[in-house]
Amino acid sequence: MKEQSIIEGLSSAVAADWKDDPTYYDNADSWVSVFWNEDTIFRKLFSRLDVARIVDLACGRGRHSWQMRDWGNEKILVDVVKENIDICRDRFNGIANVRFINNNGYDLADIENDSCTSLFCYDAMVHFDHMVIFRYLIEINRILQVGGRALIHHSNNGTNPGGVYRQNPHWRNFMPQGLFFDYAIKSGFKVKEQAAINWGEHNCIDMITLVEKI
Numbered sequence: 001m002k003e004q005s006i007i008e009g010l011s012s013a014v015a016a017d018w019k020d021d022p023t024y025y026d027n028a029d030s031w032v033s034v035f036w037n038e039d040t041i042f043r044k045l046f047s048r049l050d051v052a053r054i055v056d057l058a059c060g061r062g063r064h065s066w067q068m069r070d071w072g073n074e075k076i077l078v079d080v081v082k083e084n085i086d087i088c089r090d091r092f093n094g095i096a097n098v099r100f101i102n103n104n105g106y107d108l109a110d111i112e113n114d115s116c117t118s119l120f121c122y123d124a125m126v127h128f129d130h131m132v133i134f135r136y137l138i139e140i141n142r143i144l145q146v147g148g149r150a151l152i153h154h155s156n157n158g159t160n161p162g163g164v165y166r167q168n169p170h171w172r173n174f175m176p177q178g179l180f181f182d183y184a185i186k187s188g189f190k191v192k193e194q195a196a197i198n199w200g201e202h203n204c205i206d207m208i209t210l211v212e213k214i
């Protein structure tokens, strides 16, 4: 089907950009506080998730789930890049209740229906094409329990539709706030909260959205 090959092409283009980027991966752990400091919007909204069985979507090398290493919850780390999942396996060696999934870049087929309490995605979906995001939202809705929540950091870039995302500031893909809101509703969520955030010198270039499965 043509739609399927479009989605596969869009998701594999972004995946290729993140296969190996030493400038990013070697340093990413050193600025994890941008997300995890107590006073950040990310942390405040994260604290509204039931983390009992949580998915870290596009986990990279696991720096966010690592913050939860002592929490005793069940963690499912998902990433399209196999090398990242292999590194996560080594990193979490000896830590109980961690599952690793190297997915196809647009679905969560290895995760059962209604089986998770929450999902989060930081510093990754900002780059995804909106068609891929719509696919993921449908999948996220499928795997969450009713009342389960997802916290998604995504782009708020309304410029360059149809363009190449790498040409945009900070590689933010086309995803105006209202489009994400619309996709969330159509995927079976209610939007609990949406906040615009700055990235580098760009004001309100990103959004963080908390959704709940209804």
Ligand SMILES: C[S@@+](CC[C@H](N)C(=O)[O-])C[C@H]1O[C@@H](n2cnc3c(N)ncnc32)[C@H](O)[C@@H]1O
Binding pocket: 011, 014, 015, 018, 019, 024, 028, 057, 058, 059, 060, 061, 062, 063, 064, 078, 079, 080, 081, 084, 104, 105, 106, 121, 122, 123, 124, 128, 132
């Ligand atoms: C900038 S890194 C961020 C990783 C992690 N979230 C973090 O904050 O450290 C982007 C991640 O998204 C992953 N990725 C890219 N496209 C993806 C897709 N379609 N589905 C799942 N993961 C994807 C990449 O492999 C990479 O690990």
